[in-house]
Amino acid sequence: MKNYSIRPYTLEDYAIWNDFISSAKNATFLFHRDFMEYHSDRFQDFSLLVFEGEELVSVLPANRVGDTVFSHQGLTYGGFVFDSKIKLGEVIEITKAVLAFLNQNNITTFQLKLIPSIYNAFFSEEIEYAMFLAKAKLIRRDCLSVIDLTKPFTVTKTRKESIRRGEKNKLEIREELNFNLFWNEILIPNLTKKHNSKPVHTAEEIIRLQQKFPKNIRHFNVYVDNRIVAGTTIFITNAVAHPQYISGNEQKNELGSIDFLYNYLITEVFAAKNFFDFGPSHEGNGKKINEGILFWKESFGAKTTVQDFYEVQTSDYHLLENVML
Known part of the structure; x- marks a missing residue:
């Protein structure tokens, strides 16, 4: 089992954060600090960096409201960012370490907004499995209308x-x-x-x-x-x-x-x-569809993919222990 250390982002981390984002398997320019900082006055930033020794292995764009941390509310999508070499077991351990860190810092709830799969350079659904293990609750599901241009x-x-x-x-x-x-x-x-x-x-x-x-x-x-x-x-x-x-x-x-x-x-x-993403056509946290807008998007040949939102209690980090046999 590897040991991970976690600390909040500071201005001194600008270069290493952006360098990591530039080569990650599931990051876009929205995670660059120059993009995130445009609305820094509207959110209490609580972005995290995860290290294995001296090596940065994951970042989490996030903000805090009271005793809840959100994968950043000012971004269309978010969640844990990893490089292409990451393995499932490591993601589980990193998720456990982050939840434990949040719990130790008086954060009771973590809300995770996933990046839709079409934006990832490689398969990147390890975090969904980690959320399953942590008994996270699916609190929202957005339907996106996307044309597969390939x-x-x-x-x-x-x-x-x-x-x-x-x-x-x-x-x-x-x-x-x-x-x-x-x-x-x-x-x-x-x-x-x-x-x-x-x-x-x-x-x-x-x-x-x-x-x-x-x-x-x-x-x-x-x-x-x-x-x-x-x-x-x-x-x-x-x-x-x-x-x-x-x-x-x-x-x-x-x-x-x-x-x-x-x-x-x-x-x-x-x-x-590869894809033309029209985005969602719904209201009410994904529970009501604007039929006219959806019809327009689908008339161009768009099909549906989804974006999921999870809520997990940080005290459940122990559920991610002893998973690997």
Whole structure:
């Protein structure tokens, strides 16, 4: 049995954290500290580093609220990050060590938000088995609509008609960095009107993030007669293109602007990726499906995969002892 030491992340760990993330089997740019720090004022960071001797073997992006630690609430996905050499027995021991560390630091509950499998460079489901052993409770399951771009997929007749409508209306797609135009003219008014809400990122925040991660964040606007009518911001990893924001004006159905844009992104811009992840179509912690949004995504050929959320009591770390015979 190996001995693991655990300590919270500090600013002095910036370089070794990011270096580990760059070669991990289940990490993306969202785990880079430059991405995580953009909303550091909103969360009490409780990210952890796990060492075997002097070697960093795992990191956990996380934040704390009272006596609960979450795999970071400010990120779309999270959980333990490992390198490609990790073995199942080591993951079980690391999970036990982390739960024990949390328990010793007056954390009673740990909530784990997994990274969807499509984002992993290798099979990476050891942590699911560790959660099973620790009697973790599945508290939420999100359904994601994903196109597997490595296999044939079918676009419906209705969607094709809308794409042709965009062609007839002579829509123009431009990749550009004018986030303010899209945020102020399209995104914010739509979110305010439909949901009385605001984007997770302000325009200033997304601009700063794009400047730090220019290969991972790209933005596209749609114009008719030089007037913006729709747009989307895409987060890009090695294997996946994921729309973080998408919105169109009230003419989007008449113009075919959103369908025209997404056909271009799927078939041309990101055709070489493995997956196009539309994300979830639900409300109420995964228990209610927005049928119209799901129908739209599936009409492009998207199928369903899931993202799981677990809750485990840190006092149950002992359940991970003596597992290997």
